Amino acid sequence: MGLLHKKTLGEKVFDFCNYSLLILVTLICLYPMLYVLFSSISEPVQLMKFRGLLYKPLGFSLKGYEVLLYNPNIPIGYFNTIFYVVIGTALNLLVTMLGAYALSRSGYKLKKLFTIAIVFTMYFSGGMIPSFLLVRNIGLINTRWALIFPTLIGTWNMIVMRTVFAAVPKSLEESAKMDGANDFIVLFKIFVPVSKATIAVMLLFYAVGHWNSWFNAMIYLRDRQLWPLQLFMREIIIANTMIGNETGAVLGDAGEGFFYLEEVIKYATIIVSTVPILCIYPFIQKYFTKGVMLGSLKG
Amino acid sequence: MKGLKNPNKGYFAALAFDISKYKYIYLMLIPVLLYYIIFHYIPMGGAAVAFQNFKPAKGFFDSDWVGFKHFEDFLTGIYAPRVIINTVLLNFLNLIFGFPAPIILALMLNEVSHNSFKKFTQTISYMPHFISMVVVCGMVITFVKSDGMITQFLTFFGMEEVNLLSKKEYFRTIFVSTTIWKTLGWASIIYIATLSGIDPNLYEAATIDGAGRFKKIVHVTFPALVPIITIQLILRIGRMLTQGFEQVMLLYNPLIYDTADIISTYVYRRGLEDMDYSFASAVGIFNSVVNLTLLVSANWFSRKFIKESLW
Structure with a gap:
């Protein structure tokens, strides 16, 4: 000292x-x-x-x-896990960025309503059973998508990214719009490059989440050919x-x-x-x- | 400019105008809103099965409505006290022991002057965060078998040679220790980062005022952490009844349901194993509502008395 x-x-x-x-x-x-x-x-x-x-x-x-x-389960599990991590994370990031960008813009009418509706889901949920029944009713059960769509957006991540996007200097967006760029171009050509570090962090969080997840796979996937590694792990070291x-x-x-x-x-x-x-x-x-x-x- | 011609003919016309003006924003929101409607709001509505005798064959709209019957059955049933007490107790123990642990670790690391030692300790302590819950619980289960590493180690201190997860009196200790082991380092990052942001002048000033190291910890270091501790605490309380599900699912077994069964694992067994969807949904709603109440109260309390809050 x-x-x-x-x-x-x-x-x-x-x-x-x-x-x-x-x-x-x-x-x-x-x-x-x-x-x-x-x-x-x-x-x-x-x-x-x-x-x-x-x-x-x-x-x-x-x-x-x-x-x-x-043990054939190990390569099967590895392959599936890599699929869920890569495809899942890519979709997670894409939709999270779209939502974060939209919620960080101001002026449009429904922003407040949407923001409240989205934040509310962090604190209240229908619960395990209604979610299960929904996934079954819409036919996702026993498909790979059952591990991808129900966890498409981490609300916390999207809210954090919205806060980061909101701090990007206005001038960058304005000058691009002067040149005729629409919001998609502004998001992917300006906001994404300047927020690389944040996106890397989100990528890490989502990817680790997919890598570790097992419970959804357990309740949604009967077909062992679709099982992620963690579920086989559970069978070998726990069950x-x-x-x-x-x-x-x-x-x-x-x-x-x-x-x-x-x-x-x-x-x-x-x-x-x-x-x-x-x-x-x-x-x-x-x-x-x-x-x-x-x-x-x-x- | 189109804006000047805003027709202002009632809400829907204004909305249609707004949508055309911000069409790209609304376009971006389509997948986002679809996700929240399908995977969050429909299940919230679907939770109404809790007030029915839901039969999958009959479907949601033709099943009989029974009001609060399932809630009454749950609250007056023999398992309610057990699962409610276990849920509250496990989370409460986690809070008492698990919450201060990373704060203490951060304060201890802050007193270390050898940077490489500090880095090394941090790196090792983060690692368990990246080991999946399945593997962590698998390791715990293996280690606490009667011939397992931890049980054998504890026999030096007079522990009986049994599978510790077959004895209900040890479950809480195992649960809390597992949580701390997995989360200690990772949870400390936020405190360490906050501490590294403290203005060094504050320490200099304290030195000039004659403060020793302990006084500085108490009067400079710790107060800098108070706001972040408060926020973390509210968040923690807000997740009180939803935490620990996967961990309990992986660790428990029927021998120790008395101390290990929590509300969410009970929901899982009644709903997805016994397929008693309505009853399990009722228990799930009970859990969500109590949880939300806890969060709102914690936030209100904190805003009123500590002037920190989530919203």
């Missing part, structure tokens, strides 16, 4: 405690993930017998990952029904005594499904603060 001064004893004790606690917090955040990683590459039998905390892998074996190769499924059958005799692989398979599945998102993590980290601060803007 600016001036050099000798730390008092109290301050030294404080610093010591502060750093120790922070190291502890870091360890608690990190360790479960390390544990999963170590377990996933451990010798399956040793792992099954082991009790307690791991500091390194027990032996070395890629058995868990090998078995996963035989625990992988044994005796396709994998067991594929392995045939090798599937004998398959149960001892159960644990490594779970851990390997977690790693396989989580690594991609953690790999892009360093690249998106710079947007975190921006993203969270955007959320605190008041509309």
